[in-house]
Amino acid sequence: MRVTVPMTAGSQAADDYVLRVENLGKVYGGAVALRDVSLAIRRGSIHGLLGENGAGKSTLVGIMSGQRQPTTGTIYLDGVALGHADVPSMEEAGVFLVTQEPMIIDHLSAAENLMLGIWPRRFGFVNWRKLRKDAARMLAGTGIDLDRPAGKLDAVARRKLNILRAMFSGGKVIILDEPTAALTVEDRQQLFDFMRRLKADGVTFIFISHYNDEILDICDAVSVLRDGILAGGSEDVGSLTSAQLSELVLGRGLVLFQRERREFAEDAPAVQLRDVVGPSVRVPALDIRPGEVVGFTGLPGAGAKELARCIFGLTPVQSGTIRFADETETHKLPTHPRDAFESGIAFLSDDRRRDGAIGQMSIGANISLSSLASVARSGFLSKDAELKLSDRYFAAMGIKAPSAAVAVDTLSGGNQQKVCLGRVLATGPRVLILDEPTRGIDVGVKQDVLRIVDELSRTGVAVIIVSTDTDEITRAVDRVCIFENGAIARELTGSEITNDRLRGLEPS
Template sequence: MPEPIPHAQPAPRGTGDVILRVENVTRIYGAVTALRDVTVEIRRGDIHGLLGENGAGKSTLVGIISGQRSPSSGRIVMDGRELDHVDVRSMEEAGVFLVTQEPMIIDSMTAAENLLLGIWPNRGGFVNWKTLHAQARRMVEGTGIDPMALAGKLDAVTRRKLNILRAMFSGGRVIILDEPTAALTVADRRQLFDFMRRLKAEGVTFIFISHYNDEILEICDAVSVLRDGRLAGGSDDVGSLTSERLTELVLGRGLALFQRERRDHTGVAPAVSLRNVRARDVDIAALDIAPGEVVGFTGLPGAGAKELAKAVFGLNHGSGSLSLGGVAQSLPASPAEAIAAGIAYLSDDRRREGSVGQMSIGANISLSSLGDRSRAGFIDRAAESGVVQHYFKAMGIKAPTPDYAVDTLSGGNQQKVCLGRVLATKPRLLIVDEPTRGIDIGVKQDVLAIIDALSREGVAVIIVSTDTDELVRAVDRVCIFEHGRVRETLFGNEITVERVRATVQA
């Protein structure tokens, strides 16, 4: 087992010390050109940002750099040497590792066992546990990771750090981080960024993929922006850029960010009333939501925001009462009961829980409301087609027809399909969990505008989000959770980025 890898100190910026060069790379899939003549240089010891809308070509470029895909034309140069063959093994041997958004970790093993997975030290055919634990302790020194902790018990940021360390100690000199801040709180993100800066100081080079301008401006040294499969621009000095300029590069135009016109719902008879709701990590005595009101739920992980949303939809079983439009009932025992009562829920995991990737757009849109268009076990295809066409157009889904499979769409368009599916149930209460996670800045505005328009029709809305900026621009009221309860509520002008962040972290 190798000792911790010594890293040379990064060369001073501006020296032109390029560790990885992607030169005139094109990738063609049948009639579709996913990348066209893209050239990107990654300098040694940099954190290099990669930005672009969903479908701009980021995933294709990362797939080529990591060896998962081969270019149709162009070349890849590592340390001044052109690589003759590009696959995962050859790229990892060259020192390029991909750390995916979902950490590749075996929950039943310890952090140490995961860290050294595949290269456990052995003696006479048996694992040398003493050596393994000693090596792991050296590798995690100063990172805050307990090498003996069960991986399944680690928090989100520690799991990401563990994957980065595993790549680094496997020989990684260029580590690709694919949206590593997904599902992280503000404090988690700060901790991850500090960790990245520490490794950067040791000479590690990062390619950092994000949809958030503020993250690029905070952590990156350089940035490349893709648009429609081409390099739209970038900079070797991120400090010279503004968020507005990055948005222009991403979209090819300026963008007015969505801002809800907040309304005061004081004194309005509630559309939704929760009473004495008890469930895992939930202890709510009373909570009312007015018709047309958009309420933000936020807090640290496990504080109760997400857990209450799931309890209301029958996914986090508990006790208590729910009143919709003045009609009281027990808390739904299942999603089927919730949908029947007029509650819709959009999961924060669109791939695993929000859609069926192999099915068509139309089949996904109609999936949760087929019962409304079925008689004696037979589906009214004409009625189903009408619903599909309505939401296909209303959501602004970018596809030739609703017959295309969902997994052929960009992340933002997949999210629009998921939103269309839940809206097709005609809810009186809509719950959306991290509705804009992992989608580009342009589509985010579309999604927030769709939710806003629905609220104007009288639908009560709950937005569960750790994106403070999103909450500030999209809601009338913010409920900040702690220990399963609403610790503080902010209204109107109290809802600012600074106030929300400070209250969550207090």
């Protein structure tokens, strides 16, 4: 395994490297996020940036793109040292950062959003007709209608549009910070095809991902951060295995989790659905047993997410029955999440931005937020019980922070996700619905999360995992419902559940 060799400023080969950083350091308050990082990105390559949650990846690309200022160190673009770099000057120079939060203007059409980066700044002339033609070519096959207002696009389409915008804007270095989270296998392939096309034209990519298979598929080189330090890397990704990548990231071998799948056919259901019709989903019959872990998967809009939201009561169903164990009423439909929550149904939304953690509050307060009833004794909140609960999940989720008392908005993205998940798990539910539970979570903690879910299920909790991550589904569930056109098209159980089958690489 070869460690990435940082090129020095006047080096003979400096031309080969479009972007270099030397001795970068970043301190937030008193906390060191990056320490003396030097690395060089080869022109026209796809360079993976890996590391556990909180390792410093977003901080590093934030500095490279002008979003954050380094405490020490220098950035070189095309061999030229940059002084104070901010976002407009870096974009002007051709360095674009695409984050997970789409920077989209809702009332403009998809095509207009694509063209945002290339509207004339001052006296430039733009060939709008050609631009529109180019936009149409780029959007062809993406399922995005050129003229649809961006505000009306779903979350995945907005994400795709965001990525395409950077590509369309003529960036020479495009940084993608976890671009594929929640994209389907087809979406990912489409994105990778774009990247390869642009790479052939000389565009350079820096690509952050927690998915080894993606790194191995698309990257030429990788660099690994560990606790803010450049821990290693390779300029020959093709020679690495997935296990070696994980070892580079974690500094130790990774034991992958695999649930021992069980069959539940005879047990009384924990959740029983009959003739459920909701907006864009209909399910004649579905039973989920106590202790069973069921995966819901499918293309966006196919019904997996929609049904999970109906079961929790986030989306009212139009007709049919959803009955939880112990309920005697035959036609009780949850009409509000509060009803579902009170009857022991917990839900992790995939929209962590809207339904996520409260940034200014501490990790501990966020974890115990939804469990106040269970930590309150005779109407009073027991501080001890609250602390015990939050400390337990703080530790179990491997949240990287000095203590559970620190504010959530000082955490890295992945660690904030762990707080949201910890909060849901801490409610001690009897039915647990998790929408993309390990999105943004690193490869080590992902195994821990799957293990925690497995343990909970062994106490009789019925679990629904909505996911586009086929590896996660394969490792975590007893049964998978594959949704198509608003209905469950197929179910797989036991040994039928394989990653390749879920990816459509072998027939069902």
